[in-house]
Amino acid sequence: xxxxxxxxxxxxxxxxxxxxxxxxxxxxxxxxxxxxxxxxxxxxxxxxxxxxxxxxxxxxxxxxxxxxxxxxxxxxxxxxxxxxxxxxxxxxxxxxxxxxxxxxxxxxxxxxxxxxxxxxxxxxxxxxxxxxxxxxxxxxxxxxxxxxxxxxxxxx
Amino acid sequence: xxxxxxxxxxxxxxxxxxxxxxxxxxxxxxxxxxxxxxxxxxxxxxxxxxxxxxxxxxxxxxxxxxxxxxxxxxxxxxxxxxxxxxxxxxxxxxxxxxxxxxxxxxxxxxxxxxxxxxxxxxxxxxxxxxxxxxxxxxxxxxxxxxxxxxxxxxxxxxxxxxxxxxxxxxxxxxxxxxxxxxxxxxxxxxxxxxxxxxxxxxxxxxxxxxxxxxxxxxxxxxxxxxxxxxxxxxxxxxxxxxxxxxxxxxxxxxxxxxxxxxxxxxxxxxxxxxxxxxxxx
Numbered sequence: 001x002x003x004x005x006x007x008x009x010x011x012x013x014x015x016x017x018x019x020x021x022x023x024x025x026x027x028x029x030x031x032x033x034x035x036x037x038x039x040x041x042x043x044x045x046x047x048x049x050x051x052x053x054x055x056x057x058x059x060x061x062x063x064x065x066x067x068x069x070x071x072x073x074x075x076x077x078x079x080x081x082x083x084x085x086x087x088x089x090x091x092x093x094x095x096x097x098x099x100x101x102x103x104x105x106x107x108x109x110x111x112x113x114x115x116x117x118x119x120x121x122x123x124x125x126x127x128x129x130x131x132x133x134x135x136x137x138x139x140x141x142x143x144x145x146x147x148x149x150x151x152x153x154x155x156x
Numbered sequence: 157x158x159x160x161x162x163x164x165x166x167x168x169x170x171x172x173x174x175x176x177x178x179x180x181x182x183x184x185x186x187x188x189x190x191x192x193x194x195x196x197x198x199x200x201x202x203x204x205x206x207x208x209x210x211x212x213x214x215x216x217x218x219x220x221x222x223x224x225x226x227x228x229x230x231x232x233x234x235x236x237x238x239x240x241x242x243x244x245x246x247x248x249x250x251x252x253x254x255x256x257x258x259x260x261x262x263x264x265x266x267x268x269x270x271x272x273x274x275x276x277x278x279x280x281x282x283x284x285x286x287x288x289x290x291x292x293x294x295x296x297x298x299x300x301x302x303x304x305x306x307x308x309x310x311x312x313x314x315x316x317x318x319x320x321x322x323x324x325x326x327x328x329x330x331x332x333x334x335x336x337x338x339x340x341x342x343x344x345x346x347x348x349x350x351x352x353x354x355x356x357x358x359x360x361x362x363x364x365x366x367x368x369x370x371x372x373x374x375x376x377x378x379x380x381x382x383x384x385x386x387x388x389x390x391x392x393x394x395x396x397x398x399x400x401x402x403x404x405x406x407x408x409x410x411x412x413x414x415x416x417x418x419x420x421x422x423x424x425x426x427x428x429x430x431x432x433x434x435x436x437x
Contacts, residue, residue, distance in 0.1 A: 061382050068378040069396060072371035073403075076363055083397035086379060088389035106388075 018129040022103075022122040023048040029118055031111030033091075036104040037126060038062065045101065053106065062095045062104045094119055098126045163193050179209065184216035187223065196226045214244035221253055230260045241360050246341075248274065252283045254338070259291050265327070266334040267291055273340060329356045329411075332433045336415060339426060343401070344416035348373050355411055372414045376405050408434055 023035040027048045034049020042063035047055035069081055084095040087109055094105040096119060103126060105119055170186035183206030190199035203220045210216060217240035224233035234257045241250050251270050258267035271291065274284045327335075329347055336345035337358035344359035352373035359365040379391050394405040397419065404415040404426070413434065415426065 057385075061385055065379055065382045068382070069375050072375050073396070073398065075371060076368065079398045079400060081396055081398055083395070085393075085395040085397075086383065086391050087393040088383065088391055091388040093383075093388065 017046065018125060019046040020048065022125040022129075025125075026105055026115075026118055026122055029107075029111070029115055031092075031108040032115065033106045033108065034058070035106070035122075036062075036102075038102045038104060040100050040102070049106070058093075058104055058106060059102075062093075062102055066095060066097070066102065096123055098123045098130070101126060101130065160193070163189055167193065181206070181210060181213055181216070184213065184219050187216070188219045191219065191223050191226060196223060199223050200227065212243050214240045217243070218249065218253070221257075225253075225256065225260070228260075230257050233257050234261070238360065246360075248277075251338075252287065255287050256290065259287065263331075263334070264291055265331055266338060269335045270338045273338070327433070333358050335433060336426075336429060339421075339429060341418040341421040342415060342426070343418065344368065344414075346372070346414040346416075348412040348414055350411070359416075368416065369414065372403065372405055373412060375403075376407070376412060406430065406434075 019037050023037060023046055026032055026035040032049075034047065034053035034055065036047040036049075036055045036059050037045045038059035039045055040063075042060045044055050044059050047053075047059075049055065065084065065086075066081060069084060073079075073081060080097070082097050086093045090109050092107045092109050092111055092115075094103075094107070094116075096103045096105075103119065103123055105115070107115060166189045167186065170182050170189060173180055173182045174186060183202050187199045187203035187206065190196075190202065200220075200223050203216055203223055207213065207216050207220065217236050221233045221236040221240065224230075224236060234254075237250060237253055237257065251274055255267045255270040255274070258264070258270070267287070268291065271284060271287050274281065275288070278284065333345045333347055333356045336342060337360075344357065344365065346357040346359065346365060346369050347355040348369040349355050352370045354366050354369040357365040357369065359368065375396070376391065376394060379394055383389065383391055390407070392407050396403045396405075400419055402415075402417045402419055402421060402423075404417070404423075406413040406415075413430065415430075417426070
């Protein structure tokens with residue numbers, strides 16, 4: 001059942017916002033409560049989910065988590081976080097970075113692991129849309145990284 | 157069968173090159189030739205001298221590992237192999253050497269995990285067949301455990317975390333961590349106590365394992381605090397991916413299990429192995 005769903009193509013409706021298509025593609029998957037695309041300051045750009053899904057709250061939380069995980073990783077000589085997945089006994093929260101945006105997916109813990117494939121495809125779609133419609137964003141460093149040092153600066 | 161004439165010829169050529177250029181890295185080949193000839197003392201002397209000039213020359217570290225194996229100095233052979241892996245990463249050859257060292261040290265369960273994997277990719281490999289024969293011959297020894305944990309009269313200090321055992325396989329935590337560490341593309345496996353202190357670790361990376369443990373615990377705690385705000389329960393698993401690596405933190409009953417791996421690690425295989433080793437912990 002889940003496999004059959006996974007292979008489903010992203011539906012393109014002419015004129016429909018591609019960011020919205022990307023989040024809807026995720027929320028139609030079994031077990032997904034909601035999906036959000038937020039900017040580097042935690043502001044919601046587009047979201048889709050059930051009535052109890054508080055997109056603003058999740059977006060703010062996700063940015064907080066990203067920021068706090070980044071610092072120790074730099075001490076470990078690791079490059080930036082690209083993907084963070086958190087599983088609790090009932091929930092599964094995924095935060096994925098697609099510069100300069102963050103994709104947030106809240107799902108049930110029991111959702112099929114193949115959801116990761118949908119997340120990858122949504123990220124590709126988001127990246128393509130940013131490149132096509134907002135190329136200027138790719139040339140601007142996100143606000144939260146303006147004071148960051150490169151790995152060489154930190155360790156040399 | 158080693159061709160003695162060929163070895164002598166190789167030694168002569170290497171000696172000639174080294175005589176004309178004492179800074180040449182040919183010393184590693186020369187030392188290996190002496191090892192094959194059976195002159196272990198000369199091989200050790202040449203390799204040790206050369207490594208003083210080229211301490212990061214991994215091939216020479218591999219040769220020294222083989223020489224130390226021949227001298228039955230298995231502990232030091234393990235140390236040299238770790239250094240070689242640190243500089244140049246894992247290869248099939250380093251895995252074969254590591255398996256042999258583990259067998260010689262009596263750590264059969266850890267060695268078996270490596271041999272199984274090597275055999276899976278090339279069952280006809282003569283080196284793997286030799287290791288299989290060797291593992292049957294060698295005596296099994298227990299892994300030395302920190303005496304603080306092993307002593308029956310030891311009582312942990314208030315608040316301290318006693319070292320857990322992996323009940324499912326009746327393995328010590330050290331053994332289970334060792335099994336995880338030898339999985340392909342795994343650079344480190346750690347068990348971190350509730351206070352962020354290291355309980356057990358096998359770690360290839362240049363980072364300090366103690367620092368890695370503390371930072372992993374710190375990341376986990378931060379995420380936990382964040383989750384409390386949205387009330388979605390306690391984090392059981394956290395997976396952090398960068399472009400080059402993955403850090404997988406799992407909350408077990410008595411410790412955090414932290415796996416540090418390359419980005420192309422097989423998460424499915426790792427998950428199955430962890431489930432198998434730590435079920436009920």
